[in-house]
Structures are given as structure tokens and as C-alpha cells.
Amino acid sequence: MKICSKCKLEKHETEFCVRKDRLCGFRSQCKACDLIYLKTARGKQAHKRYAQSDKGRESACRRYKRYYQTDNGKTLILRRSLEYAKTSIGKEALKRYRRSFKGRLMVGQRDRRRRERKHNLDLKLTKVDVQYIYARFYYRCFKCSNPENLQIDHHYPLSKGFGLSLKNAVLLCKQCNISKRDKLPEEFYTINQLIELREKLSS
Numbered sequence: 001m002k003i004c005s006k007c008k009l010e011k012h013e014t015e016f017c018v019r020k021d022r023l024c025g026f027r028s029q030c031k032a033c034d035l036i037y038l039k040t041a042r043g044k045q046a047h048k049r050y051a052q053s054d055k056g057r058e059s060a061c062r063r064y065k066r067y068y069q070t071d072n073g074k075t076l077i078l079r080r081s082l083e084y085a086k087t088s089i090g091k092e093a094l095k096r097y098r099r100s101f102k103g104r105l106m107v108g109q110r111d112r113r114r115r116e117r118k119h120n121l122d123l124k125l126t127k128v129d130v131q132y133i134y135a136r137f138y139y140r141c142f143k144c145s146n147p148e149n150l151q152i153d154h155h156y157p158l159s160k161g162f163g164l165s166l167k168n169a170v171l172l173c174k175q176c177n178i179s180k181r182d183k184l185p186e187e188f189y190t191i192n193q194l195i196e197l198r199e200k201l202s203s
Contacts (some may be wrong), residue, residue, distance in 0.1 A: 002026060006033040105130050108152065112164055121163040129166055137171035138201060142193070149174040155201065157182040167201050 004054040016026035016037055017034065027034070037043040050056040057136050066074045084090040097103040111131060138149050153172045156162035159182045172180065180188045189197065 002032055003147075004028070004030040006030070006037075023070045033063060099119040112152070115158060116163050119158060119161065121158075121161075125164055125169075126164075133166070133169045133171060140171070141176055142170050142175035142197070143172055143176040143189070146176075151177045155185055155197070157184070170197065170201075 001010050001042060002009055002013055002024070004016075007030065011027055011030050015030045015032070017031060018025060019027045022028075027036070035060065038047055051060070070076060085094060085173060105127065109125065109127070113124070134150070139150070150171055150189070151174055152164065152177075153170045154162055154164055155168045155170045157162070162168055185197065187195060
């Protein structure tokens with residue numbers, strides 16, 4: 001129990017705000033008296049100064065971070081993002097994102113997962129794995145060295161039950177990927193390219 005310095009009433013410690021710099025660990029005034037003070041002109045000015053200070057901003061960030069981790073916070077973020085996507089600015093931002101390198105990776109990853117689920121496969125390739133595949137082939141098509149319209153291809157085709165993984169992924173341009181289709185590697189690559197591919201995929 002603790003006595004409020006303002007209303008002089010003895011109340012439980014849960015009725016007081018926490019303050020770590022005090023010996024008792026709580027403020028001297030109870031929450032009810034704090035609310036009355038904040039409604040006054042002096043209290044509003046004090047609260048405004050605190051909110052604009054570095055300590056107040058850090059406290060607000062922690063509070064918002066805790067809220068957005070709850071179910072209500074996640075629902076609010078989803079609703080706001082859907083409302084933003086319907087606006088003209090949101091549509092333009094979505095187009096720019098899909099044209100960017102990161103957006104193309106996201107769209108390609110989504111399409112690959114959908115195709116693999118149709119074949120009863122669910123081999124999730126993370127963003128780090130996708131970036132590693134691009135870096136492993138130096139951001140160029142392995143067949144013709146074209147740096148544009150790159151796609152991640154199944155080394156052994158998906159139609160024959162081979163899912164996408166780090167040991168079954170080759171970077172090809174769009175034209176080479178279309179020409180490969182569901183061919184086996186022995187039917188599409190030369191002998192030297194097959195030897196080079198085995199070294200890359202085994203590492």
C-alpha cells in the first residue's frame with residue numbers, strides 16, 4: 001500500500017505509475033491525480049515538452065512497437081496497407097516496387113512456391129538463398145551470359161518431381177529458360193557447362 005501525495009489516500013501500488021529512479025519504484029501521485037493534472041494547461045504543456053524530448057520519443061517508439069506486435073496492431077497495419085494500396089499513390093508505389101530488383105525476386109519466389117505446391121512440394125527458398133543464387137552465377141545467365149530478364153530455373157525439371165533448392169537452381173535469362181522448358185540438363189547444356197555446373201551446385 002502507498003499514500004498518494006496529492007489526494008492523501010492510501011491505495012494499492014497498482015494504482016501508481018512505475019518510476020524506476022525512485023526508491024519505492026513508483027510515482028508519488030496516483031494515476032487518477034495524474035489524469036487530473038494532465039487535463040490542466042500546465043499539465044498539457046509538460047506532457048508536450050516530454051513528448052518532444054528524446055526520452056519521450058523513445059518511450060513512444062517502445063509503446064507503438066509493443067502494440068503493433070499484438071493482434072489488434074497487426075490487423076490495423078493490414079487494414080491501413082490495404083487502404084493505401086487502393087489509392088493512386090499506393091498503386092504507383094506498388095508498380096515501382098514490382099519493377100525493382102527486390103520486387104521481381106518477391107514475385108518470382110511467390111510463383112515458384114505456387115507451382116511447387118501443385119506438385120505436392122513445399123521446399124521454401126528464403127530471400128537469402130535467392131540472393132546467394134544470383135551471386136553464385138554473378139548476376140548473369142549461365143547459358144548465354146545475358147544480365148537482363150534473369151530467372152531461377154530448376155536444374156532438374158519440376159515436372160519430374162525435383163523441387164527448387166540450392167543444389168537444383170540455375171540462373172538463366174527468360175529466353176534460355178523458355179527454350180529449356182522441362183528438358184534434362186544433359187539435353188540442354190554442353191559437356192563443359194555440365195562439368196562447371198556440377199562444381200557450382202556441389203559447393
